[in-house]
Amino acid sequence: MANESTLRFGAQTDEVTSLLRIVNMVRTGEAVTRPEIGRVTGLGRGVVAQRIDRAVEMGFLEDAEYAPSSGGRAPRTLRFRAERGRLVVCALGGLHIHVGVTDLAGDILAETHRAWDIATGPDETLAAATALIDGLLQADDGTAVWAVVVGLPGPVDFETGRPVAPPIMPGWNGADVRRVFEDRYDAPVWVDNDVNLLAAGERARRRDEAVDLIYCKVGTGIGAGLVSRGRLHRGANGAAGDVGHVRVPGSEHVCRCGKTGCLEAVAGGWALVRDAEAALPEGATGMLGEISASGAELTPEDIARSAERGDPLSISLIQASARHVGEALAALVNMFNPSVIVIGGAIASAGELFLAEVRHRVYELSLPLATRDLVIKTSENDVSEPVRGGVDLAREQLFEVSLPRWFGEGRPTLTAVHGAAAAV
Template sequence: MPRRPPTAIDQYEALSTVVRLVRGDRARTRPELGTTALLGRTVISQRVEEAMNLGLLEDADVGPSSGGRAPRRLRFRAEEGLVLSAVLGATALDVAVTDLDARVLEHRHLEWPVARGPEETLDFLDDQFADLLKERAPGRLWAVAIGVPGPVEFATGRPSQPPIMPGWDGFDIRGRLQDRHGVPVWVDNDANLLALGEARSTGLDDDQHLIFVKAGTGIGAGVVSQGRIHRGSKGAAGDIGHARVLEDNSVMCRCGRTGCLEALAGGWALARDAVSAVHEGRSRFLADAHHATGEITPADIGRGVVAGDAWCLTAVARAAERIGSLMAALVNFYNPDCLVFGGGAVTGGDNTFLRVVDHTVRSRALPLASADLTIRASAAGETAGVAGGAHLAVETLLSADALATWAPGGRPSAVEPARLAGGA
């Protein structure tokens, strides 16, 4: 997105600040806006009026009086627009429609292997999106956000050498979806969107740091630093699943390398080892599951943990220790406030995984780095990723640069999508 030339008094910086403060519930009245944003009464009044004309703010109830006339509170009009958001995984995807506050209006979790390739997958997504909008006015659509299970060149919206996404490398996801839907599109790594959704839903302060670890079929991490996603120079930040943690060339990963964390502790690796356990008679629980369906899935192992199956408990604990060992090194390096885990490994109804991770991190990380560290399961639930995608899109559209582009036309759809999609 091209940068606008600087102005003496930048109305769009002030407009963006006002709308974001109200949207984030950090200032609700005009006096609070002036105090928080360090802007004069006239500027606040002008920018609030402009935001109201754009349909972004409106007067709401009356706030408490501090001695004079009680101030009128402002409300962000989240219903003014819609965002379509999807997060692809190795074997399933989540798709949703949200309002401009990233509140999920409708959500679906569907089985779909990403290995079917970009054309089939995006056609399938188009059908799902169309169905989600069927009972809603399509003119309210503001943006689309997509998360994929691999590195993304964020500036172009193209996957960059994704290890488990055959046929996706360099595919123009953004261009394909912008042509189809006529709105700006953001494409990011799935763990990044999970991290952002977690940070926003739990009210993480802008001066805090969070690492979100997705431990499911594969393993990945998203980093939020001072309110922003950290992606690295090539979009590969957080790709911990393919860090080499074992000097053993016999342990082959799906990425083609050996000794990767994912090849030892990912859900697909546990399912691989579970088949051997069944053939060797080491798990009656998994043998019954295999007999019933002809296969073993990571979910079967999770159910085995809940049922107290010894092999499942040991396998999950060993995987948690390996993940925790790597995270201890990252805690020393990055010193986050919060280490959050999501994915199938922590949603099976048993706390074995988190208990072992917590013990491993705290016993191996430096005391200074782990002293005030919070280690917990995701509080945002199964919609964290789609909500994170919506936050990414809306926060970018409400930035000063984006507002300067679309506000003169009245709404984002008034300009070419390619002029709005970009970094945040």
């Protein structure tokens, strides 16, 4: 490819810098005609034309329809060629696998889901996940995969893509998850905590804001994703937001992580199932009693649905969970001062019953200044949330973080994005 030696690996000449900016401006819709690009960048007409011709030659941009006329000849718009590549998201939960394929604009082309126990271990789980992805890609038109994002329900070292002592994932500690997907799809891979994917999805809904946001997932386990001024905050080692293992004063319940009194061991979905099963033999009745009597295994979703329908035991469990979660979030509010808290997950799907108690505790225990403009809401409950969040993370890494390193190649490569170590 012409000028490859100049462009590859982020050589920061004025030409490359302006070329990268123009591609991203068209991709994001900031400016989509040649006159608009000239006004925003301050580049001369001839330079803009030259840069655009180069971007078209490289396959990033193409001419599209004409824009509305403002009196003279209508300018032709440009479009980013989002169809050139595919983004793949694999969201692994405690009890499910959810995968999706999108174009480079983030439009979902296909997705699928299956029940799966993450405790099965990395080899079988990743084989099942890649089989689902392969099925979606085989039904596609053969367009190359440009990036893969994997979400895991536990702490992840984002730099290496390896889980670190995940409490509900026996056998996963240090597993080279990234390498499995890189070898299979020959594309850059990013591995992150599953709640960070959900936080990225909420961030994408507010792209015009430099938002400070907490996404708290209260499902089988409990975790939080933090967005600071529009950027995911992972902390020094990827452990930021692991609120599920904050100690609850006075609790003696043993957590799955091996410690005593963790928030998750008191308020997580598995803990509520434990408490429900302990209460039923003591004479508790209602919907949970009927489910148990039928021989079915209780789930966190059963408790949330039963609470919404007025089951007394479920209501008491949901309110107790919300109270403890609200107390933990209040500490985060005082330290982090978010503008938005989004509550999601199976237990939080009880809706206003859960949310009202969380709000009460947060506002009661947080500083007035920290809650003055705070919005606390439930998630959109979109089944595609993990895919949308993973795609937002992929596009951020490709087009905002690593674009200068791989732009000259015409598409992202492992070596360009992750360095020489990726090729070993």
